[in-house]
Amino acid sequence: MHTASSPAWDRIEFEAQLRAKGAGYHINHPFNVKMNNGELRPDQIRTWVANRFYYQISIPRKDAAIIANCPDRETRRKWVERILDHDGHNGNAGGIEAWARLGEAVGIAPADLWSLKHLAPGVRFAVDAYVNFARQSSWQEAICSSLTEMFAPKIHKDRLANWPQHYPWINADGLQYFRSRISLAERDVEHGLQVTLDHFTSRAQQDRALEILQFKLDVLWSMMDAIEKANP
Numbered sequence: 001m002h003t004a005s006s007p008a009w010d011r012i013e014f015e016a017q018l019r020a021k022g023a024g025y026h027i028n029h030p031f032n033v034k035m036n037n038g039e040l041r042p043d044q045i046r047t048w049v050a051n052r053f054y055y056q057i058s059i060p061r062k063d064a065a066i067i068a069n070c071p072d073r074e075t076r077r078k079w080v081e082r083i084l085d086h087d088g089h090n091g092n093a094g095g096i097e098a099w100a101r102l103g104e105a106v107g108i109a110p111a112d113l114w115s116l117k118h119l120a121p122g123v124r125f126a127v128d129a130y131v132n133f134a135r136q137s138s139w140q141e142a143i144c145s146s147l148t149e150m151f152a153p154k155i156h157k158d159r160l161a162n163w164p165q166h167y168p169w170i171n172a173d174g175l176q177y178f179r180s181r182i183s184l185a186e187r188d189v190e191h192g193l194q195v196t197l198d199h200f201t202s203r204a205q206q207d208r209a210l211e212i213l214q215f216k217l218d219v220l221w222s223m224m225d226a227i228e229k230a231n232p
């Protein structure tokens, strides 16, 4: 244990501490490991896709809450791109539509997906906790909570590499969402990390940033728990 007067980490060490939290990412959740190993039934894949849809449609509301709390025009100008990425703009259908196409590729009718009839209560609670955190926290803390995206490119790449062989019944066109997110996540993380490294400078603040990242890891982990339990 350290004391309140422990010296601050420099930026390189602080970033390394943030990245080390990747050990608790939902990529290591037993349900995700099964998904990645081709061990899920089609109806279990559908349960995951239908439930994760609630995360997808909530992310722009989370990002709008960050913008609402942010007095810095430069940050807002960059952050608004995230909303457009998911909601679509200028002929780009956006991430939510791409997820709906994944839904169709796994056999979920669009009306069923959009109705949220398959949404498990634990997933709703976890996602709502993330949106509420962004509403109630400073914009820097909310931005810090988005940094699980540091670990997302790997999880998307795993799906692209493994699903075609494990789940040949899923039309490969449905995987476009995962493909599109890799470069977007890398861009998002670059900005989110800059804000976090700039804002959390004392050791006490850096410890707080690690706690915030753990909260977000817990959101994603709880979603997996609830999805697994919804359709064992």
Ligand SMILES: O=C(O)c1cc(C(=O)O)c2c(n1)C(=O)C(=O)c1cc(C(=O)O)[nH]c1-2
Pocket (backbone or CB within 6 Å): 059, 145, 146, 147, 148, 149, 150, 151, 152, 155, 156, 181, 220
């Ligand atoms: O498929 C995944 O495992 C996964 C995880 C995460 C994440 O780590 O929060 C995001 C995404 N995907 C994603 O597609 C996405 O657009 C996204 C936005 C955010 C965020 O916190 O702002 N996380 C994530």
